[in-house]
Amino acid sequence: MNKTGFEAFFKEKYSQAYFLALRILHDDEASKDVVADAFELVWRRTQQEKIENISAYLMMSVRNVCLDYIRKQNVRSHYVQASVQATEQTIHNPDYWDVREDKIQAIMGSLDELTPRTRQILKLCYV
Structure with missing residues (x-):
């Protein structure tokens, strides 16, 4: 897919991809970031090979990037909790x-x- 064709695809599918991400994440800014990452993945993939159903591939990419985002947030949350507990134990010792x-x-x-x-x-x- 060439740059002009991908730009038209982006304009056509951005809202749909954004609302899917928003439905999963419930966070406006994170959804925008996820959609941008998903479009980047699709762009790179289209440069390597032809994708049969690019719309479905985009939506699947949005979903996968959302799940990765949630996993990273969970890891950060666990790390913060562990740090707080360690600090509290240290301070009270x-x-x-x-x-x-x-x-x-x-x-x-x-x-x-x-x-x-x-x-x-x-x-x-x-x-």
Whole structure:
């Protein structure tokens, strides 16, 4: 398919693809991104080979990209929950604060052993 033909296909099928994505994701911006990704996939595929039913292929691509998006969101959600739990466990652990203070004191003591210029650079960068 040439560029002009694909542009006409895009204009004709964008709304249908967008509403399918919106029905699956219930998120306007994510749906727009998913549809753009699906059209990109279709464009690349049409450059490699002829697709018999390009409309069906587009809709299938939209559905698949939506499912990938949902999977990625679930992974992010699990990661955030795990990070929050780990942080809460760390913050509520009194040993954490003792060890942290000991490390800070050791680092500050080590700074005194450095040359004045090096100490100044490290303090400006990290303290």
